[in-house]
């Protein structure tokens with residue numbers, strides 16, 4: 001099939017690359033000319049495990065192409081994915097200006113029937129708005145359908161190629177047939193395509209993300225209570241996760257959820273509920289608990305240093321919002337770094353993938369010393385904070401750490417070490433939802 005993907009951020013690039021891999025002819029359209037130039041010369045603009053290999057194979061074999069021209073990109077396309085940003089507007093609702101802007105431009109460019117797919121995360125009612133914007137100037141028949149994306153950064157290729165499910169919102173039989181053909185190679189392992197009406201599909205995406213944010217936040221609150229009553233949140237996780245009704249995943253307490261999706265999608269769903277006069281109060285709690293959770297370790301850091309970090313050097317391990325990505329959107333590390341810098345601390349930071357993105361931040365980029373490896377960040381540091389659970393931080397050479405750190409103290413926002421180990425090694429160790437060691 002011939003496909004167009006408009007927007008080559010995370011979702012667009014993974015969608016385009018994976019559908020090229022399953023044998024389709026894909027043209028990706030982006031307004032960012034520099035990015036398009038880069039991709040044309042074989043450079044992948046994001047770090048995502050496993051994607052580069054597919055990207056290079058499919059560009060080299062001519063199935064994956066790039067352009068800045070919408071007209072050129074959609075020429076002859078049977079399917080047009082809209083994978084455009086939907087950032088929070090001032091009132092918290094998803095801003096649809098990118099999607100509706102492209103929809104308006106699409107109308108006069110359509111030359112034959114096409115299925116236009118909302119791949120972005122968009123509020124209930126968006127497909128109707130997209131349809132109306134295209135219809136203003138369209139001269140041919142078309143369908144607009146909702147097909148939300150559930151991939152996680154860091155495991156995006158696996159999630160896309162072997163989805164738990166594919167959700168399609170449409171009542172058009174013609175569009176359903178096209179979707180069945182397109183997704184056949186991905187769902188044949190037995191994971192279903194779930195067809196529903198478009199409003200339900202739009203809502204399913206927000207329900208999934210909000211539910212996972214609730215699950216994490218619930219565990220963060222249990223963790224906070226564990227610290228008060230003297231219980232261990234990791235034991236609680238094991239104790240409840242083995243109940244198949246609860247499930248083992250997304251129960252890890254820490255310094256809050258971040259990323260480009262949970263924060264904005266919880267906010268947008270809350271705004272939708274307000275628009276429909278519904279008080280979705282659990283979402284309000286989730287947002288406010290998560291805000292507090294992100295800087296939860298700061299009071300411990302201050303206590304440890306007698307109330308003042310002025311002039312102290314804090315080593316930070318991990319900047320990305322989670323491992324296996326260079327994405328720093330809403331990363332808890334940034335909230336901690338901003339706070340520590342404001343209080344007069346100096347930051348030495350290491351992350352395997354995300355340092356360049358942090359260095360480019362206007363407010364803090366130039367105030368941080370970035371190091372070539374994890375151990376170099378510890379040289380002359382007064383303490384270590386762990387913000388992202390990259391695997392290499394789990395099994396460091398502790399002797400190397402000791403010879404560099406000024407004090408044997410670790411503030412761990414991701415519970416990467418066992419308490420007994422820390423006890424034995426003589427570290428003062430603060431983590432989340434577990435007792436302080438030494």
Ligand SMILES: NC(=O)c1ccc[n+]([C@@H]2O[C@H](COP(=O)([O-])OP(=O)(O)OC[C@H]3O[C@@H](n4cnc5c(N)ncnc54)[C@H](O)[C@@H]3O)[C@@H](O)[C@H]2O)c1
Nearest residue numbers: 007008009010011029030031032083084085086120121149
């Ligand atoms: N990032 C994820 O893991 C993820 C997962 C599932 C769903 N989503 C949703 O998918 C959507 C896209 O997210 P993302 O993270 O890929 O976005 P992104 O911000 O990384 O990328 C969006 C891309 O669209 C391009 N763009 C903007 N305006 C354009 C236009 N008029 N024409 C062509 N290109 C244009 C930008 O240059 C950019 O390359 C959002 O709604 C998001 O909520 C994201």
Ligand SMILES: O=c1ccn([C@@H]2O[C@H](COP(=O)(O)OP(=O)(O)O[C@H]3O[C@H](CO)[C@@H](O)[C@H](O)[C@H]3O)[C@@H](O)[C@H]2O)c(=O)[nH]1
Nearest residue numbers: 149150151152153216250251252254257258259261321322
């Ligand atoms: O037990 C857990 C699991 C995750 N997190 C945090 O939650 C955030 C989000 O993690 P994850 O869901 O793995 O990453 P995303 O790539 O943001 O993926 C989410 O957001 C995407 C965009 O909508 C969806 O497509 C995915 O299904 C959904 O998992 C990160 O800060 C994690 O550190 C925890 O604190 N504890």
